Amino acid sequence: MNQKNYNVGIVGATGLVGQTFIKLLEERHFPLGELRPFASESSAGKTLICQNKKWEVTALQKNCFKGLDLVFIATGDELSLEWSPQAVEAGAFVVDNSAAFRMNPQCELVVPEINLKSVDKKRPQIIANPNCTTIQLVMALKPLQDAFGLEDVKVSSYQSVSGAGQPGYDELMDQIANFKRGELKAKTFPHTILNNVIPQIGSFNAEGFSSEEVKVMKETRKILSQPDLSVSAFAVRVPVPVSHSEAVWVTLREDANRESIVKALQDFPGVQVVDEPQKSQYPLAQMATGKDDVFVGRIHRDPENTKLWMMWVVGDNLKKGAALNGIQIAEGIFDIQPAL
Template sequence: MKRKLKVGVVGATGMVGQTFMKLLEERSFPIQELRPFASENSLGKKIDLQGASWPVQVLKEGCFDGLDLVFFSSGDDISKEWAPKAVKAGAFAVDNSAAFRMDPNTVLVVPEVNGNLVTKDSKPQIIANPNCSTIQLVVALKPLLDKFGLEEVRVSTYQAVSGAGQGGYDELMEQTSNHKDDHQPKTFPHTILFNCIPQIGSFNDEGYCSEEVKIMKETRKILGQDKLKVSAFTVRIPALNAHSESVWVTLNKEVSRDQIMATLSEFKGIVLQDDPKKSVYPLARDVSGKDPVYVGRVHRDPENPKMWLMWVVSDNIRKGAALNGIQIAEQIFFS
């Protein structure tokens, strides 16, 4: 029987935090005590989970005492300050922010890919949850890396507004319901309705936005391939939830399509939807609310026999955030 854990969730009332709660319920995650943390605006609220009601708290000194595990989904600044305090209090800190992802002393984990980095023998520490668009990419790449080797990866993403949090979701819904009006964007740099915005995050001097840099750096770290060539271009689109990616993968050798398909289909966490002549391929609105990473439209490049193209779609709030964090916890406590 699994032992029940004392769990904290920082950012419990946000979009990812609410998905944490939903998944903890769905997966019957064994909880002895829940401490949901949020801003002072949420004081007085209660979170219902597994037949109990837990009052929302604010972060303060000693708030993590006695906890086994704390999930963080409240942004870089809060994680930088409070995640080390959770570890000092004796808890594992699973952090969904970018604060520690590229820290050489912090593991960056996708359980299907490099879950061996955390086990039941691990000591309390900060464990970084990767960027949402990176997670689905590396799940699709890992079986190909292991079987055939990777030479180069190029990815163009088409990312849903939920990736920008509740504000992004609400902004698209508001613009859609008043689609004839002029809109003043708040969350995004331009109106997202009927539009595609080739910017996610801020730009550096080389012309890359921060989301692209995250994908390129995190992919190498998670796969353990420091020399792998990775190039990314990210676009925000007016889909509500689930990110889509077109991926060009150059392998180390020539293989058949049957070999590629068998390798992908056998990998835990991947669902193949690939019958393009019948218009069967993953779609964001179908994938939203589901756990796996979906792959389709797998085909060879006509000019380079070692290059393969594929379409990768996953729910960015579930597998791209909350689910991956819970799977990390399950790897530590119940593997």
């Protein structure tokens, strides 16, 4: 068994994803040597507690990754583009939560249950962690791809405010607190998010797709190694604190029945089927929040197209959608068995 301790950096340690990484390092008893939390200048000097020790937050600076085995990047694309290569140069593996390297052909885009095998574990490199909406989608698609083949995927996602980081989460909480006074200010989102449903996540391209929708379409094809897969995505922001929900229409290549689909999903690690609609039992954001698994339910077939199936997929965007997937990548490259 691997007994080594690893020195870990977290860039963006004070953010929602960074804090979830810290919780998971504890929860999974990650063999931690040193923890080096990084954030903006305004957070420098704060202390964070992980595995019963205090760690001081510092700003990024030249040579700040020296001696680290692993760096989780939990900031935006620009900072990742600048700092991830420096971490690799210092000898660390980088697991990047931003979108900066996801579609870079030199970088693997990894969901460990699906394609960890593609990573060369001997060579420090940047490994991209997919978009949160993509991760839970491919977790539900992969078992169906293996068992029946995929022809076409359509997904409409209903995404929580924490998907937009701490500012998004805080904006919903502020609007709830100020609701009775009627002072609802939109800053992070283009409109008031409380009591609303906003069909925009990111900016729009000439074809009318939002940047979030384009990420889901491209990343899904890359992770599933099916470049010709037809994928169309719609992304909607909803006033839910944590966990994204998705309505998915999937056309299979082969005929299937409900039983075999449920079995394929249930047998896949990290997926749970909750599907007794007559008893109002199906996945919910409240059920998924704080959980590691991706939940699937409402599995039913289109009456007019026997190969078209529908399902409802829910996952915690901060856990499997971000930090948990990142830690699983690290455990995979270092051959660490999580002590749960």
